[in-house]
Amino acid sequence: MAAPKAPLFHPLSRRLHILLLMNVGSFVNMYMNSNIAITINCMVNSTATALNNPILTSLNETIILESPFSNTSNGQIDEVVENQCGAQHKDGKPIVIDYGGSLVWDKSIQNFVFSGTFWGGLITCLPSIFLVQKLNPKWAIFATQANKALMNSLIPFFSLHLGYYFTFGARFMLGVSDAFTVPFYNSIITNWFPVAERSTALAIYTTGNQLAIVFGNPISAAFCQSRWGWPMVYYYAAASAVGWCIVWLIFGSNSPHECKKMTTVERIYLNENVVAKKTKEQRKSQKIPWVKMMTNHAFIAYLYCNFVITVLITFIMIYLPTYTKDVLLLSVLANGAFTSLPSVFNFLFKVMWSLLVDKLKSSHIITPTTSVKISQSLTNFGGALFFFLVVMFVDCTRPILAFVLFCSINVCFGAQISGAYTSLLSIAPQFTATMSSVGMCVNMIGKVLTPMIVGYFNTSGTVLEWNRVLLAFSCLSCSAAIVFLALGSGEVQDFAHEPKKAIIEKDEDKELIVTVRMNSLQAESMTALN
Known part of the structure; x- marks a missing residue:
């Protein structure tokens, strides 16, 4: 007899509570990374x-x-x-x-400070590949957020009194946390959400990234212009993280099996529709098919698209405020509004597109592979087109056109949730954490290279130099779309298949014998922007 369906969008839905908590966590996490985008212009003379x-x-x-x-x-x-x-x-x-800063940091120093987070993540991502299968996700996420809160609280003192090398060091430690955050979040989502809900779940969870830009940039700009000045941006971010960590410790949970408060209907539904939770001993003994995984065409396609979209999104989140200041000549408050509002369109389109794609898949109108290829093509071909249009038509006389084009770029990026990222969580669900860590390594390489790309083409902030940067990004985006169309997939790959297993578990309310079909996961699923 099939288990009764427990709806995701219900006041008593425990997985909805976990999802919303993770959404706020992604907001705080992203804000602690990206608050420097606006603030650097207030810090520098x-x-x-x-x-x-x-x-x-x-x-x-x-x-x-x-x-x-x-x-x-x-x-x-x-x-x-x-x-x-x-x-x-x-x-x-x-x-x-000039936004009234006091630090004499030229473009090369600013790029160096920006890159601190990226280098921290790059150096740490390799050990994270081997640790994510063994660590407790709930406590690991708490530790990463607490570390970020501490570093944000120290950045003002380091910048004003100790110099940019110490600021780089603080941002380096932010990157150390980043190497673990996304894989652990992905692991929790895989444990909590059935295949048919994962695109929607990831879309909602990752909207925290966009909300951090939508609300974070105006908040940072307001603090910059207030009597407290730019240091308050970092203190506010740190305080927000501390508050979230407390709530996470109280209400967070790795899986339904560890959750003590949940309706019986939802528990039965999740036990029969979600991948079984592995014990600590099973996680340690699980063998990873490294050669087959790293040579799999679908995984290679994901990795390349992940690299490209990371470069593009890093530019949007970190360098767009500087671009609008140099090219459009915006004041600090106007800059905060201009760079935050395009993320609203990303947020709205991402949710609507993921719901549409999940509906089409559940109705068997399109296959999982078709859905991820359409979504990724929209992301990369669309992004390439609008970057090119910015180069061709935008200058300081056309701020409204610039706003429309950057909103369009953000709309295209919203489809990434249902594209390559969904492919990642579909091709081998039982290896999600490991593959996510490999993806984070590629992600960090992209982040490290972004300041180098921008610095290579842009040394003084002229319109011509910024246009060269955008043209390079347009070409890079096109190449990612072509690679994914040729190699991408939304189906479970051969190396990920394993025989059915029966697992006996003890329910919190009563003894339940649940047969969990380990190989029944189909290609669907999840995505998160860095």
Whole structure:
């Protein structure tokens, strides 16, 4: 007799509670990483760095500098008047927008500080591959968030008093946590959600990433302009993480088998529809088919798409505020609004698209492989097109067009949830944690290379240099779509099949004998943006 279905969207649904808790966790986690995107412009003295820039000073023209925080002037600051670009000098001379910072960090130092998180994740991701199958996900996630809270609380002191090497070190430790966070979240979702719900579950969980940009950038901009200044951005992030950690310890759970409070109907439903929870001894003894896994065409396609989308999203989250400051000449509050609102469209489209894809799959209108290929094509071909349009048509006279195009890019990226990331959680469900860790290594390589790519094409922040960056990203995005169309899959791969097993478990309320079909998972599922 089939177990009664326990709906996901119900006030008493325990997996919905876990999902919402993870959503807030992803919000806090992303905000602690990305808060530097806006804040770096408030930390740095753009006036001093511009005067030290040989490219700008070689123009033999006076550099016009504007600070929204100060009415003072010096020999380098001249009359600023309004035209269609916003702040512009009457003689058309170069403009540098200064948000009132005190740190003299040029573009190379800023890229170095940005990369700290990425290097931390890259160096740690290799050992994480071997540890994620053995550690307790709930406690590991708590430890990673607590570490991030500590580092955020130290960044203001390091930056103001000890120098950028210490700031790099703090961000390096943020990256150490990142190497473990996503694999453990993926493992919990695999334990809690049936195949038919996973695209929806991941879409909701990962919206925390977008919400961190939607609300985080305006919050950071407001703190920058407040009497507390930019240090409060980091203190606020740290306090939020501490609060979440307390709630997570009380209500978080690795799997339904460890959850003490749940309706009997939902427990029976999950026992019969979710992969069985392995014991600690089973996790340690499980053999990973490394050669078959690493040479599998579907996994290779996922890894390449993961690399490319990481580069693109890192640019959007970390460098877009600097781009809009340099190219569109936006003030700090306008910059916060401009860079946050496109994520709203990503959030809305991601949820709607994942629901549509799950509906089409459950109705057998499209196959799992077709669904992930369509989704990934929309992500990469669409992103490539709109990056190219930004290069062709955007300058400081067209901020509205720039906003529309960057919103369109974010919409396309929303389909990634149902594309390559769903493929990851479908091709070998029992190896989700290990494959996620391998994916995190590739993810970190992409993050490390992003500042290098941006720094190679962009040394002084001119419009021409930024356009070269975007054109390179457009080409890279196209290549990912082509690779996934050729090699991607949404089906369980041969190396992941294993025989049926009967597992006897003791229910919290009563003894239950549950036969769990270990190989019944089909290709569907889950995704999360870094």
